[in-house]
Amino acid sequence: MRAKLRKELPLHLMLLPGLVMIILFSYVPMAGVMIAFQKFIPAKGLFGDQKWVGLDNFEYVMNLPSFTQVLWNTLFISSLKLILGLIIPLVFAILLNELASNVIKRSVQTAIYLPYFLSWVVLGGILIDILSPSGGIVNEFLGWFGVSKIFFLGDNDWFPFTLIASDVWKNFGYGTIVYLAAITGIDPGLYEAATIDGANRWHKTWHITIPGIRMVIVLLSVLSLGQLLNAGFDQVFNLYSPQVYESGDILDTFVYRIGLLDAQYGVATAVGFFKSIISLTLISSSYFLAYRFAKYRIF
Amino acid sequence: MRPKKRFDGIAVLNATVLILVSLLCILPLIHIIAVSFSSSAAASAGYVRLWPVDFTFASYMYTMSRTEFWQSMLVSLTRIGIGTPLNLLLTILVAYPLSKESHALRFRSVYAWAFFVTMLFNGGLIPWYTTLKEYGLLDSIWALVLPGAVPVFSVVLLLNFFREIPKELEEAALIDGAGHFRTVWSIFVPISKPALATLALFSMVEHWNSWFDGLLLMGNPANYPLQSYIQTIVIQQNLSNMSRDAMLDLALISDRTLKSSQIFLGSLPIILAYPFLQKYFVKGIVLGSVKG
Numbered sequence: 001m002r003a004k005l006r007k008e009l010p011l012h013l014m015l016l017p018g019l020v021m022i023i024l025f026s027y028v029p030m031a032g033v034m035i036a037f038q039k040f041i042p043a044k045g046l047f048g049d050q051k052w053v054g055l056d057n058f059e060y061v062m063n064l065p066s067f068t069q070v071l072w073n074t075l076f077i078s079s080l081k082l083i084l085g086l087i088i089p090l091v092f093a094i095l096l097n098e099l100a101s102n103v104i105k106r107s108v109q110t111a112i113y114l115p116y117f118l119s120w121v122v123l124g125g126i127l128i129d130i131l132s133p134s135g136g137i138v139n140e141f142l143g144w145f146g147v148s149k150i151f152f153l154g155d156n157d158w159f160p161f162t163l164i165a166s167d168v169w170k171n172f173g174y175g176t177i178v179y180l181a182a183i184t185g186i187d188p189g190l191y192e193a194a195t196i197d198g199a200n201r202w203h204k205t206w207h208i209t210i211p212g213i214r215m216v217i218v219l220l221s222v223l224s225l226g227q228l229l230n231a232g233f234d235q236v237f238n239l240y241s242p243q244v245y246e247s248g249d250i251l252d253t254f255v256y257r258i259g260l261l262d263a264q265y266g267v268a269t270a271v272g273f274f275k276s277i278i279s280l281t282l283i284s285s286s287y288f289l290a291y292r293f294a295k296y297r298i299f
Numbered sequence: 300m301r302p303k304k305r306f307d308g309i310a311v312l313n314a315t316v317l318i319l320v321s322l323l324c325i326l327p328l329i330h331i332i333a334v335s336f337s338s339s340a341a342a343s344a345g346y347v348r349l350w351p352v353d354f355t356f357a358s359y360m361y362t363m364s365r366t367e368f369w370q371s372m373l374v375s376l377t378r379i380g381i382g383t384p385l386n387l388l389l390t391i392l393v394a395y396p397l398s399k400e401s402h403a404l405r406f407r408s409v410y411a412w413a414f415f416v417t418m419l420f421n422g423g424l425i426p427w428y429t430t431l432k433e434y435g436l437l438d439s440i441w442a443l444v445l446p447g448a449v450p451v452f453s454v455v456l457l458l459n460f461f462r463e464i465p466k467e468l469e470e471a472a473l474i475d476g477a478g479h480f481r482t483v484w485s486i487f488v489p490i491s492k493p494a495l496a497t498l499a500l501f502s503m504v505e506h507w508n509s510w511f512d513g514l515l516l517m518g519n520p521a522n523y524p525l526q527s528y529i530q531t532i533v534i535q536q537n538l539s540n541m542s543r544d545a546m547l548d549l550a551l552i553s554d555r556t557l558k559s560s561q562i563f564l565g566s567l568p569i570i571l572a573y574p575f576l577q578k579y580f581v582k583g584i585v586l587g588s589v590k591g
Contacts, residue, residue, distance in 0.1 A: 032426025111321035119508035272423025
């Protein structure tokens with residue numbers, strides 16, 4: 001028994017630094033959610049003698065008319081992002097797989113992955129410039145077709161769709177990699193057999209490619225469900241402005257503004273806590289479903 | 300005899316669509332680069348499309364003459380210099396014990412869950428910020444590297460990679476008298492070089508691209524990493540911390556060329572590293588998304 005423990009000891013020691021780090025930087029902040037139940041005064045400190053107010057902060061938020069709007073914006077923006085973020089890469093992977101020329105194939109891949117690696121600061125800067133109604137190249141281009149100027153980032157009718165489209169633009173390369181890898185794994189013999197049986201391109205796509213990657217489609221859909229309340233803080237923060245708060249303010253940006261700009265720590269933490277609880281439920285269920293239907297195990 | 304190849308309309312259409320979409324992904328970046336190298340007048344008048352008009356380095360000269368630019372560049376490089384090795388070290392140290400079977404490591408599942416839970420739940424922005432403030436980390440480089448020191452997702456990837464390593468190698472090392480630390484360093488790490496290279500790239504890109512923590516946790520703009528600095532100039536258009544002389548210089552270059560040059564400089568390392576990135580990331584992404 002002793003000897004076994006001595007043999008194991010180095011393993012426990014190895015885990016120690018990592019454990020200390022997650023305790024300090026993940027678990028202590030988790031304990032910090034108690035701020036949601038306090039009238040928090042920062043000067044007294046996180047574990048100081050704060051005044052407890054029960055569910056007051058939650059009640060206050062629920063009664064804000066803007067909260068319902070923010071919740072709706074979050075769900076609307078993120079669900080459209082999720083759906084398009086699943087379908088568009090799938091279509092692209094299938095189209096790419098049909099390409100005969102390897103040179104074009106590789107060039108297309110190189111081009112479509114690029115935006116994924118750039119930060120939202122960089123992409124935000126680019127979008128603000130090219131989408132500007134005064135001198136932006138996109139409006140100039142639309143002008144050639146007689147389309148009148150559109151203020152993509154300043155108009156509440158356009159803003160959410162600009163967010164969704166630009167998110168797809170940044171991320172579809174990533175999804176395409178995953179689907180393409182899955183398609184590569186399909187047995188080429190199936191296609192040959194189908195060709196001999198007289199199947200055309202559509203038959204093969206519909207009856208071999210899509211069923212062949214069904215598991216990956218299920219897995220990606222299920223796992224993305226856990227992200228339903230994450231409508232994209234980095235993106236929204238870099239693209240929005242007061243005139244589009246109505247259509248573009250999401251839970252995360254709302255927390256940032258009421259918490260750190262208006263210094264309503266308790267209220268902002270309550271919103272964050274609400275979001276974390278629902279996200280936890282969604283992520284746990286999505287992992288459970290992924291295990292159930294696609295035998296996905298994280299470790 | 301092979302049948303004569305017929306003109307395949309659908310294939311041509313497909314290639315055309317794909318090429319158009321590819322252009323859609325890179326043309327905006329090319330446009331910004333063209334603007335950044337154009338003269339102030341041409342850029343403001345909107346003459347620039349995909350090629351610089353009246354080629355000039357003026358906006359780059361200006362950006363690079365700013366001490367703030369170099370300060371923040373230094374912060375970013377320091378961040379990568381400390382953050383990436385730290386990420387890798389902790390990933391290895393956590394992944395190795397967790398890759399063992401439960402009978403070889405007591406409380407293995409307790410440990411595994413302890414790390415996993417941090418991916419599922421977090422306290423949210425305010426408790427996170429308050430905690431870091433209490434630790435006295437604000438305005439310090441440690442605020443940028445310590446909170447994310449254990450990248451749990453990388454741990455998951457690496458521990459699955461470790462499990463694929465044949466048990467015999469490890470047993471042979473143990474018989475030769477090597478302890479666990481020795482085994483990790485002399486056997487697991489060298490074998491895992493491709494996986495570790497992928498994780499190192501993940502970590503470097505993450506550190507380079509991060510901007511929000513810098514903005515939030517650094518009170519003094521001198522401590523901003525480059526992306527946070529660019530965020531304040533390009534997105535918030537905060538030019539208020541400029542001196543009078545700087546304002547006068549600025550008259551010679553337009554706001555637009557200046558921002559474009561900063562956008563380009565902010566993405567330059569990624570673009571330069573892109574050929575390597577792409578190769579490794581494709582592996583990493585595929586490994587991380589569809590394993591099992």
